[in-house]
Amino acid sequence: MNFSNWQEQQEISGFLFHEARLLDEHRWDEWQRLFTPDGLYWVPLVHGQADHLNHASLFCEDALLRSMRARRLDQARAYSQQPATRTVHVLGNVALESRSDTGCMVRSAFMLLEWRKTEQRAFGGSVLHTLEREGGEWRIRMKRIDLVNCDAPHEALQVFM
Amino acid sequence: MTIDLQALVQPDRVHKRVYTDPAIFELEMDRVFGQAWLYVGHESQVPNTGDYFTTRLGREPVVMVRHTDGEVHVMYNRCPHKGAKIVPDGSGSAGKFLRCLYHGWTFKCDGSLLSVPLRSGYEDTRLDLKDPQYSVRKVARVASHRGFVFASLSADGPELGEFLGGVATSLDNFCDRAPDGEVEVAGGVQRVIQRNNWKIFFENLHDTIHAVATHESSWRAAKEEFESMPAGTPKPFEVVIVDGNGEPLDFWEKLELKGYDRGHGFMEGIFVPPTDPVSRAYVAALEASQGAARADEILRVNRHNTIVYPSCSPHTSFQQIRVIRPLSVDRTLVEIFSFRLKGAPEATFQRTLKYTNIVNSPSSNVMPDDLEAYNRVQEGLTSDGGDWVSMHRAAGRDQALPGGRASNGNSEMPARNMFAAWASYMGVRAGDAE
Numbered sequence: 001m002n003f004s005n006w007q008e009q010q011e012i013s014g015f016l017f018h019e020a021r022l023l024d025e026h027r028w029d030e031w032q033r034l035f036t037p038d039g040l041y042w043v044p045l046v047h048g049q050a051d052h053l054n055h056a057s058l059f060c061e062d063a064l065l066r067s068m069r070a071r072r073l074d075q076a077r078a079y080s081q082q083p084a085t086r087t088v089h090v091l092g093n094v095a096l097e098s099r100s101d102t103g104c105m106v107r108s109a110f111m112l113l114e115w116r117k118t119e120q121r122a123f124g125g126s127v128l129h130t131l132e133r134e135g136g137e138w139r140i141r142m143k144r145i146d147l148v149n150c151d152a153p154h155e156a157l158q159v160f161m
Numbered sequence: 162m163t164i165d166l167q168a169l170v171q172p173d174r175v176h177k178r179v180y181t182d183p184a185i186f187e188l189e190m191d192r193v194f195g196q197a198w199l200y201v202g203h204e205s206q207v208p209n210t211g212d213y214f215t216t217r218l219g220r221e222p223v224v225m226v227r228h229t230d231g232e233v234h235v236m237y238n239r240c241p242h243k244g245a246k247i248v249p250d251g252s253g254s255a256g257k258f259l260r261c262l263y264h265g266w267t268f269k270c271d272g273s274l275l276s277v278p279l280r281s282g283y284e285d286t287r288l289d290l291k292d293p294q295y296s297v298r299k300v301a302r303v304a305s306h307r308g309f310v311f312a313s314l315s316a317d318g319p320e321l322g323e324f325l326g327g328v329a330t331s332l333d334n335f336c337d338r339a340p341d342g343e344v345e346v347a348g349g350v351q352r353v354i355q356r357n358n359w360k361i362f363f364e365n366l367h368d369t370i371h372a373v374a375t376h377e378s379s380w381r382a383a384k385e386e387f388e389s390m391p392a393g394t395p396k397p398f399e400v401v402i403v404d405g406n407g408e409p410l411d412f413w414e415k416l417e418l419k420g421y422d423r424g425h426g427f428m429e430g431i432f433v434p435p436t437d438p439v440s441r442a443y444v445a446a447l448e449a450s451q452g453a454a455r456a457d458e459i460l461r462v463n464r465h466n467t468i469v470y471p472s473c474s475p476h477t478s479f480q481q482i483r484v485i486r487p488l489s490v491d492r493t494l495v496e497i498f499s500f501r502l503k504g505a506p507e508a509t510f511q512r513t514l515k516y517t518n519i520v521n522s523p524s525s526n527v528m529p530d531d532l533e534a535y536n537r538v539q540e541g542l543t544s545d546g547g548d549w550v551s552m553h554r555a556a557g558r559d560q561a562l563p564g565g566r567a568s569n570g571n572s573e574m575p576a577r578n579m580f581a582a583w584a585s586y587m588g589v590r591a592g593d594a595e
Contacts, residue, residue, distance in 0.1 A: 053514070054347075054514070055348045056499055058524050064400075067389075068383055068400075069382075071381075072382035072526050075377065075378035075382060078378035079378070082533075152352070153354045155353070155523065156525075156528060156532050157524040158529050
C-alpha cells in the first residue's frame with residue numbers, strides 16, 4: 001500500500017522523526033504523551049512473536065510501566081545512568097502498511113546507536129507503528145520494535161528504543 | 162605457578178583473586194562445576210521422542226534428549242567420529258534419530274550408535290563400532306527431581322536428593338503450587354549478559370542489605386508512580402514488585418535466611434501474598450484441586466529466591482528459574498525460564514511473564530543497577546586498593562539447623578555458606594561458616 005500523496009508521507013515521516021528526536025533528547029514526558037491511553041510499547045523477544053501476554057518480551061510496557069521507567073531514568077540515584085545513556089536513532093524505509101477508519105499502520109527501518117560509559121552498541125530492526133488520529137494529532141496505539149537480534153543474549157537495555 | 166587456594170579463603174573474608182584470576186576460574190570449571198549436580202533443564206522442554214535442548218554444564222556443551230522409551234538422556238553434544246556438535250545450539254526435534262551433519266553417523270536418542278556409512282571400510286581396522294566409545298558419551302550422572310533434570314560430570318558424589326538437602330523443598334513447592342501438581346516451561350527464554358564473576362551474582366541473590374541502596378532509583382520511581390494515582394487506587398502488581406526493594410533495613414532484618422550444606426539456601430518471601438483478582442482466582446483453583454487445608458499449607462511456603470549452588474535460582478512464588486552459566490572469570494550469562502502451573506488460570510501465567518519482564522529481563526527496571534554494582538565490584542577488585550572482600554556481617558551468630566544454618570535477614574551468612582562450599586569443592590577448608 002502506498003501513501004496517497006507526498007504530503008501524507010511527509011506528515012507521517014515527520015511524526016516518526018519527531019518521536020525519535022524526543023527519545024534521543026530524553027524528553028520522556030513529551031514522548032509518553034504521543035501514546036493513546038491504552039497504547040503499548042513492545043519489543044518482542046523472538047522473531048514473529050504473535051503474543052505479548054503469553055510470551056516473555058524484551059520490553060512490554062503500558063502507560064504505567066513507561067511512566068515508571070521514565071521516572072527511574074531521571075532519578076539522581078539511578079546508578080546505571082551515571083553517566084546517562086546517549087542515543088541516536090536513524091529512521092528510513094518508511095512505508096504504509098495498512099489504513100483503517102481511524103488511522104494507519106506504518107513500517108520503518110531503524111538503526112540505533114547507543115553510548116554509555118565506555119561502550120558503543122548498535123541495534124537495528126523494523127518498527128511497526130499503529131497510529132490513530134485524535135483531534136487532528138497522531139497518537140501511537142502500538143509501537144512494536146522487531147530487533148534483528150531480539151533473541152540474542154543482551155546486556156541491560158535501559159532506555160526506550 | 163601454583164595457586165595457594167588455602168591462603169585465599171577464610172571463614173569471614175575471601176581474597177579478591179577468587180573473583181578475578183582466570184586460572185582460578187579454570188579450576189572452578191573442573192572442581193566446582195565438574196563435581197556438583199548442575200541444573201540442565203525441565204523435562205517439559207523435551208516433551209516428545211527426539212526433542213532436544215542444548216546447554217552447557219561448566220564448559221561442556223551438552224544436549225538433553227527424550228529417547229523412544231520416554232527416558233530423558235543428557236549427553237555431550239559431540240560426535241564420536243570427528244567431534245562435530247551433533248545438534249545445533251538451541252532446542253528442536255531431531256526426529257527418531259540423531260544424525261551428525263558431517264559424515265552421517267546416526268545415533269539412537271539415547272546416544273547409542275545405530276549406523277555409519279561405508280561400514281565395510283572399518284573391517285579389519287582398529288576401530289570397533291561395537292565399542293561404546295563410538296556412541297555419544299553420556300554425562301556421568303543424570304537424575305530428575307519432580308521434572309527438574311540435573312546432571313553431574315562426576316561419577317562420584319552424593320545422590321541428587323542428598324545434594325539438594327533443604328532446598329529440595331523449594332523445588333517441591335514450585336510444583337505443589339500447580340493445581341495439577343506439575344509445571345511446564347513456557348513463554349520463551351530471556352538471556353542477560355553480565356560483566357561480572359558468577360559468584361558475585363550468587364552472593365547478591367541473598368544479599369538483602371543492598372536493596373534499599375542499590376535499587377533506590379526503581380523503588381522511588383514506583384513509589385512516586387503510586388503517589389500520583391488517585392487516592393484509594395489499589396496498589397498495582399507492577400508497583401508492588403518494584404517498590405518492595407525500598408523497605409527499610411529493619412524489614413529485611415526480620416526475614417529468615419537459610420543456608421544449607423553445599424552452598425544452597427533460600428530467603429523468606431518478601432511479598433505478602435497478593436489479593437488481587439488474578440491471585441484470588443489462582444488460590445480458588447488450587448483449593449478446588451487440593452482442598453483448602455492443603456492449599457493453605459502449600460501457600461504458606463513463601464520464598465523469594467532459592468539458591469541451588471552453583472547452577473540455578475528458582476523463584477517459587479512467581480514460577481521462574483534463573484540458570485547461571487559462567488562464561489569467563491568476568492562474564493556470566495543468566496538465562497530466565499518461565500513456568501506455567503498446570504491447572505491454573507491463564508492469567509496466573511501471564512502474571513509470571515509480567516514479573517519476569519519487569520524484574521529479570523534485559524530491560525528490567527530493577528536489574529541495571531544491580532549490574533552496575535556488580536560491574537563496579539569486578540572493576541574495583543582488579544585494583545591495588547585492597548586485597549580482601551568482607552563477609553563479616555553477623556558472623557558467629559548463626560543458628561545451627563540439620564544440614565545447614567539459619568540467620569536473620571541482614572546477615573552475610575549466605576555468602577559465608579557459599580564460600581564454605583566453594584572451598585570444599587576446591588579442596589581447601591574455609592573453616593566453619595559460623
